[in-house]
Amino acid sequence: MPRPWMSSVLLFASLLVRLTDGRVRPLVPPPPDIIAAEGITPPIEPFAVPIIGAALPRNGWTATADSVQDVNVPSNVLDGNTATMWHTEWTPVNAPLPHTITIDMNAMNVLDGITYLPRQDGSSNGNIGEHEVYISVDGTTFTLVAYGTWLDDNTEKSSDFEPIPARYIRIVALTEAGNRGPCGTEINVSNGGGYIPPPNGLGKWGPTIDFPLVPVAASIQPFTGKVVVWSSWSARTFSANLGQTVTALYDHLGSKTVTQRIVTNTGHDMFCPGISLDANGRTLVTGGDTSQKASIYTPSTDSWSSAANMNIPRGYQASATCSDGRIFTIGGSWSGGLGGKNGEIYDPKANTWSLLPGCPVAPMLTNDAQGIWRQDNHGWLFGWKDGSVFQAGPSIAMNWYGTGGSGSQNGVGSRASDGDSMCGNAVMFDAVAGKILTVGGSPDYQNAGATNAAHLITIGNPGSTPQVTTLNSMAYPRIFHNSVVLPDGTVFTSGGQSIGNPFYDTNLEFTPELWNPATNKFTQLVPNSTPRVYHSFALLMQDATVMSGGGGLCDTCSANHFDAQIYTPQYLLNADGSPATRPVITFASANTVVPGNTITLNTNTAVTSMSLIRYGSATHTVNTDQRRIPLPLTSAGTNSYKVTIPNDYGIALPGFWMLFAMNGNGVPSMAVSIKINGP
Numbered sequence: 001m002p003r004p005w006m007s008s009v010l011l012f013a014s015l016l017v018r019l020t021d022g023r024v025r026p027l028v029p030p031p032p033d034i035i036a037a038e039g040i041t042p043p044i045e046p047f048a049v050p051i052i053g054a055a056l057p058r059n060g061w062t063a064t065a066d067s068v069q070d071v072n073v074p075s076n077v078l079d080g081n082t083a084t085m086w087h088t089e090w091t092p093v094n095a096p097l098p099h100t101i102t103i104d105m106n107a108m109n110v111l112d113g114i115t116y117l118p119r120q121d122g123s124s125n126g127n128i129g130e131h132e133v134y135i136s137v138d139g140t141t142f143t144l145v146a147y148g149t150w151l152d153d154n155t156e157k158s159s160d161f162e163p164i165p166a167r168y169i170r171i172v173a174l175t176e177a178g179n180r181g182p183c184g185t186e187i188n189v190s191n192g193g194g195y196i197p198p199p200n201g202l203g204k205w206g207p208t209i210d211f212p213l214v215p216v217a218a219s220i221q222p223f224t225g226k227v228v229v230w231s232s233w234s235a236r237t238f239s240a241n242l243g244q245t246v247t248a249l250y251d252h253l254g255s256k257t258v259t260q261r262i263v264t265n266t267g268h269d270m271f272c273p274g275i276s277l278d279a280n281g282r283t284l285v286t287g288g289d290t291s292q293k294a295s296i297y298t299p300s301t302d303s304w305s306s307a308a309n310m311n312i313p314r315g316y317q318a319s320a321t322c323s324d325g326r327i328f329t330i331g332g333s334w335s336g337g338l339g340g341k342n343g344e345i346y347d348p349k350a351n352t353w354s355l356l357p358g359c360p361v362a363p364m365l366t367n368d369a370q371g372i373w374r375q376d377n378h379g380w381l382f383g384w385k386d387g388s389v390f391q392a393g394p395s396i397a398m399n400w401y402g403t404g405g406s407g408s409q410n411g412v413g414s415r416a417s418d419g420d421s422m423c424g425n426a427v428m429f430d431a432v433a434g435k436i437l438t439v440g441g442s443p444d445y446q447n448a449g450a451t452n453a454a455h456l457i458t459i460g461n462p463g464s465t466p467q468v469t470t471l472n473s474m475a476y477p478r479i480f481h482n483s484v485v486l487p488d489g490t491v492f493t494s495g496g497q498s499i500g501n502p503f504y505d506t507n508l509e510f511t512p513e514l515w516n517p518a519t520n521k522f523t524q525l526v527p528n529s530t531p532r533v534y535h536s537f538a539l540l541m542q543d544a545t546v547m548s549g550g551g552g553l554c555d556t557c558s559a560n561h562f563d564a565q566i567y568t569p570q571y572l573l574n575a576d577g578s579p580a581t582r583p584v585i586t587f588a589s590a591n592t593v594v595p596g597n598t599i600t601l602n603t604n605t606a607v608t609s610m611s612l613i614r615y616g617s618a619t620h621t622v623n624t625d626q627r628r629i630p631l632p633l634t635s636a637g638t639n640s641y642k643v644t645i646p647n648d649y650g651i652a653l654p655g656f657w658m659l660f661a662m663n664g665n666g667v668p669s670m671a672v673s674i675k676i677n678g679p
């Protein structure tokens with residue numbers, strides 16, 4: 001929560017804890033198994049207990065509920081006694097859901113979250129799952145600040161949201177375990193510190209979406225726009241490999257519900273994988289904790305199935321869908337043995353992996369202090385023309401990989417003045433012009449200062465030396481941040497920390513930056529208040545907002561973030577913060593095309609530009625699926641336009657894309673899904 005304009009409020013706090021520490025609960029380091037598994041060296045700076053984020057004193061508070069059973073009165077959630085609870089009526093009548101409990105703090109406070117402790121007596125009956133959290137100033141008008149689903153266990157749950165002044169807080173229980181009504185032993189409200197309303201004009205951070213897991217990896221599904229997220233075999237840790245994956249599905253445009261699933265049928269712990277969306281919009285997940293396996297999520301059937309095993313076990317590799325629809329992967333010494341993680345390629349039609357001995361990993365290694373275990377991680381890969389893959393980083397060295405025959409590789413120099421940029425971001429914001437923005441990263445995976453450097457790489461034909469330009473830098477150095485290309489070609493970067501310390505919410509960056517290719521400037525946007533660092537993700541949604549979530553997966557640590565937030569860019573808002581009127585695409589002459597096809601789109605009002613953005617997948621700062629194609633318009637009558645898909649599979653990769661139309665004010669429509677059929 002500390003925002004740049006809050007520094008005076010936080011002057012005292014800053015003596016105790018770095019100003020940039022934001023909403024940091026009293027710091028709990030990861031347990032020894034996590035420290036060992038990730039080779040973590042804890043940050044050396046001293047930590048103090050922050051004032052902000054701690055529980056507000058509950059003196060004089062009252063609680064009311066819509067239903068009570070006997071002695072299980074609502075005030076029990078405020079009594080500091082975890083043996084007493086609030087419970088709704090279960091006998092003689094089992095009062096039906098939903099149920100509400102409302103806390104009156106009897107004074108205005110700035111709050112930024114609540115914690116809910118389920119019953120501690122060994123029973124799981126009454127654990128609240130699906131829920132909504134509201135705040136109110138007057139006890140009459142309630143505003144939604146968080147919603148989603150909490151994990152069904154007895155650990156303390158939280159809903160963290162943007163700081164807001166309020167007197168009342170209400171939890172609505174929509175589901176619970178046990179079918180006898182919800183209960184809870186303690187509810188606390190976290191101190192949001194000082195409050196200055198976020199300024200208009202820089203976008204908005206919306207209500208929090210609570211997940212029953214730390215969402216470390218995510219992919220968005222064509223047509224429905226639902227987001228599949230997953231952690232590891234466990235919702236809160238990854239150490240060990242139990243051959244299963246805890247997942248959830250969030251329905252952003254429909255019911256806004258979060259549904260849970262543990263995927264066991266593939267025997268694959270999909271933590272720390274490579275991810276690529278194939279030509280049919282399926283998500284291919286490779287390696288990770290179960291390093292040799294590959295799994296496929298099929299959105300049409302909402303099901304997971306096994307793909308053929310890779311030849312080389314991997315974790316932390318990257319993969320990229322190629323122009324012919326095959327999927328290339330390289331690197332990944334984090335799991336399945338050290339070194340030799342040369343390229344191989346998956347053919348989704350034949351369900352086979354083929355080694356590419358001509359695609360050695362050695363030319364793309366960084367010089368990481370932790371050696372090969374880290375040096376081949378998280379490649380910046382771009383499928384390009386004629387089956388080629390351009391590797392833009394994170395090594396300072398750039399390479400072309402060819403996927404024909406037994407593969408090929410040629411080095412094409414270094415990324416100008418940049419250094420190795422592990423866990424930085426690379427985004428193809430204009431595929432027609434071959435333009436890639438790179439931002440941030442660090443010479444070493446951890447314990448090193450991150451860079452604020454930005455570069456523009458322009459690629460031409462496969463094998464040719466790209467042009468690299470050093471751009472104006474970001475305001476903030478970042479590692480473990482995420483970048484998303486928006487329909488208008490600007491690139492949104494959020495989160496990260498200035499010194500890479502996995503599983504420690506330290507040295508945090510809360511202020512997103514928006515890069516505009518037309519001006520080559522980064523603009524600072526409205527900060528959010530939840531750390532998004534190691535194990536976070538961001539994805540562009542079909543409504544042109546950005547989902548930013550996750551962070552942690554370190555068991556009992558304080559850096560776990562079981563949530564995500566929606567950022568609404570300013571293009572969707574009027575100057576006063578109200579929603580802008582969006583143009584609507586009312587008709588598309590085709591939803592399935594091949595490169596070179598021309599399609600007609602009708603809109604309800606005039607629009608001035610359109611673009612295609614490929615559906616994204618993200619984990620560990622890697623999103624090789626997103627890329628943007630600007631679509632020049634030709635008029636086909638009043639509010640009717642023709643656009644032509646670039647006639648090259650290397651630019652217009654097979655698979656599903658979101659087509660957006662922007663009006664003269666830059667307001668984007670909702671996307672329509674366009675499938676570019678593979679060759």
Ligand SMILES: *[C@@H]1O[C@H](CO)[C@@H](O)[C@H](O)[C@H]1NC(C)=O
Binds near residue numbers: 117156186187188
């Ligand atoms: C709630 O906050 C109080 C401090 O006001 C603290 O003593 C207590 O441990 C907290 N309870 C839970 C369950 O977090």
